[in-house]
Amino acid sequence: MSAVLLGVMATAVVPASAAAEETLRTVAAARNLRVGAAVNDRALETDNGYRDKLKYEFNSVTPENAMKWGNVEPEPGVHTWAKADAVVSFAQENNQMVRGHTLVWHGGLPTWVSDGSLSDQELRAALQRHVETTVKRYAGRVAVWDVVNEVLAEDGTLRQSIWLRRLGPGYIADAFRWARAADPSAKLYINDYNAEWNNPKRAGLYNLVRDLRAQGVPIDGVGFQTHAMIKESASEPLPLTQLRSTLQLFAGLGVDVAVTELDVRLKLPVDESRLAAQGEVYRRAAEACLAVARCVSLTMWSLTDRYSWVPSSVPGWGAAHPLDENLAKKPAYLRLRSGLKDRDFTSNAVASHSGRCLSLSGTQAVQAVCGKDQRLLFHRVATKTYQITDPTGYWCLTAGSQNTLTRTPCPASGDDQRFEVRPSGDGQQLVSLRSSRCVVVRDRSTAAGAVLEQAPCSGTPVWELTDMPGHP
Ligand code: G3I
Numbered sequence: 418m419s420a421v422l423l424g425v426m427a428t429a430v431v432p433a434s435a436a437a438e439e440t441l442r443t444v445a446a447a448r449n450l451r452v453g454a455a456v457n458d459r460a461l462e463t464d465n466g467y468r469d470k471l472k473y474e475f476n477s478v479t480p481e482n483a484m485k486w487g488n489v490e491p492e493p494g495v496h497t498w499a500k501a502d503a504v505v506s507f508a509q510e511n512n513q514m515v516r517g518h519t520l521v522w523h524g525g526l527p528t529w530v531s532d533g534s535l536s537d538q539e540l541r542a543a544l545q546r547h548v549e550t551t552v553k554r555y556a557g558r559v560a561v562w563d564v565v566n567e568v569l570a571e572d573g574t575l576r577q578s579i580w581l582r583r584l585g586p587g588y589i590a591d592a593f594r595w596a597r598a599a600d601p602s603a604k605l606y607i608n609d610y611n612a613e614w615n616n617p618k619r620a621g622l623y624n625l626v627r628d629l630r631a632q633g634v635p636i637d638g639v640g641f642q643t644h645a646m647i648k649e650s651a652s653e654p655l656p657l658t659q660l661r662s663t664l665q666l667f668a669g670l671g672v673d674v675a676v677t678e679l680d681v682r683l684k685l686p687v688d689e690s691r692l693a694a695q696g697e698v699y700r701r702a703a704e705a706c707l708a709v710a711r712c713v714s715l716t717m718w719s720l721t722d723r724y725s726w727v728p729s730s731v732p733g734w735g736a737a738h739p740l741d742e743n744l745a746k747k748p749a750y751l752r753l754r755s756g757l758k759d760r761d762f763t764s765n766a767v768a769s770h771s772g773r774c775l776s777l778s779g780t781q782a783v784q785a786v787c788g789k790d791q792r793l794l795f796h797r798v799a800t801k802t803y804q805i806t807d808p809t810g811y812w813c814l815t816a817g818s819q820n821t822l823t824r825t826p827c828p829a830s831g832d833d834q835r836f837e838v839r840p841s842g843d844g845q846q847l848v849s850l851r852s853s854r855c856v857v858v859r860d861r862s863t864a865a866g867a868v869l870e871q872a873p874c875s876g877t878p879v880w881e882l883t884d885m886p887g888h889p
């Protein structure tokens with residue numbers, strides 16, 4: 418990609434009316450990260466609400482299907498670029514990077530390629546022509562290519578695809594070299610799924626990238642698709658615990674890394690606890706990428722449940738994306754956005770007079786024995802002002818009338834879920850924006866289970882936030 422293009426694309430497009438609102442795009446841009454979405458070409462054409470979300474929430478896009486070989490060359494030599502062009506033009510209009518997807522894959526092929534009618538030699542020539550034609554067409558406009566997609570089997574050996582069977586293992590190196598020659602400025606990626614954790618496939622991918630680079634094959638990056646799932650409930654171990662270490666491992670090979678197709682599908686029907694667990698997984702993905710300097714982009718495989726590959730491909734599953742079918746923000750969106758920001762933090766809040774922790778594990782906010790269930794997420798909403806949530810991010814501390822403190826689902830837009838964290842003595846006061854009163858333990862009780870309430874701030878005991886970073 419040219420330096421000029423990079424410079425232009427780094428600027429976020431924010432409409433004047435929405436200037437104050439933080440989007441995935443604005444928070445990611447502030448951290449020098451590309452946040453992207455797969456683009457459904459039909460929705461791009463027909464759905465204004467969808468287009469707006471795509472434009473304001475993302476600074477990178479990937480055509481979900483429009484650039485696949487079967488779509489751009491349905492008959493030999495007959496090219497149909499309109500849908501791919503539409504995605505690229507949209508991206509240019511909105512200063513977005515394009516990840517081109519995908520040049521060499523066993524899926525999405527035109528019948529004339531997959532039906533076995535070409536000789537090995539003809540097949541290789543057709544593949545070379547396809548790579549060169551496509552990359553040249555978009556040179557300077559597509560910054561990154563998934564050159565080869567899903568070339569590994571689960572056991573870490575090369576997938577027995579049409580390409581391996583007919584052309585032999587050299588097709589991978591060939592594809593990268595053809596792509597490099599066609600556009601020397603494009604970043605070239607190998608992309609795969611189920612390689613986000615320590616398993617034979619990840620080992621195979623690691624060895625493949627290491628060996629190809631040692632042979633001088635121009636691989637610039639490794640894409641981790643990251644199609645995750647919440648199997649049954651929020652209480653099961655959640656996925657993506659090894660995403661960060663995996664990204665770090667591959668960055669050690671001297672390549673860029675990216676999360677390229679993030680989604681977190683839910684076993685249907687959807688319930689609150691699964692949505693909360695999903696939010697946590699999205700947050701983890703953001704944190705993992707931000708923790709690794711060479712992680713350059715984080716792309717969602719659809720921004721909305723309105724358009725999703727999941728229900729038709731994985732029956733019984735769905736609701737995998739950050740916005741719901743009405744384009745409304747799910748906990749996943751909010752956790753993702755908070756994960757992309759640098760000033761949220763997770764901490765226990767320990768009452769200085771009792772040594773017990775603020776707990777949102779029941780309807781009523783109480784103090785409890787400190788433990789992992791009392792780890793609170795402080796989600797920054799304004800200077801020194803936070804939503805204070807339980808560890809899932811689903812429940813927010815909420816100031817009610819009558820000085821009550823309960824938990825209600827996040828987010829409500831009003832001040833009842835907003836608290837100022839105000840330094841006082843050796844700790845912090847938690848001051849409700851709704852009442853200007855402080856969070857205290859009723860009657861200064863030291864008992865576990867004692868109820869929290871709002872009270873005038875003067876002279877109240879304070880909370881020690883064990884892991885609060887310095888305020889800006
Ligand atoms: O456009 C036609 C439509 O005209 C026709 O009526 C309909 C009937 O089935 O099919 C439509 O095409 C479908 C296309 O999605 C658009 O919806 C194809 O059948 C269907 O196979 C295609 O599925 C795509 C799949 O890749 C295969 O290409 C999914 O949308 C897309 O999300 C999925 O993406 C893949 C990545 O490329 C690689 N990694 C995994 C990821 C998820 O499977």
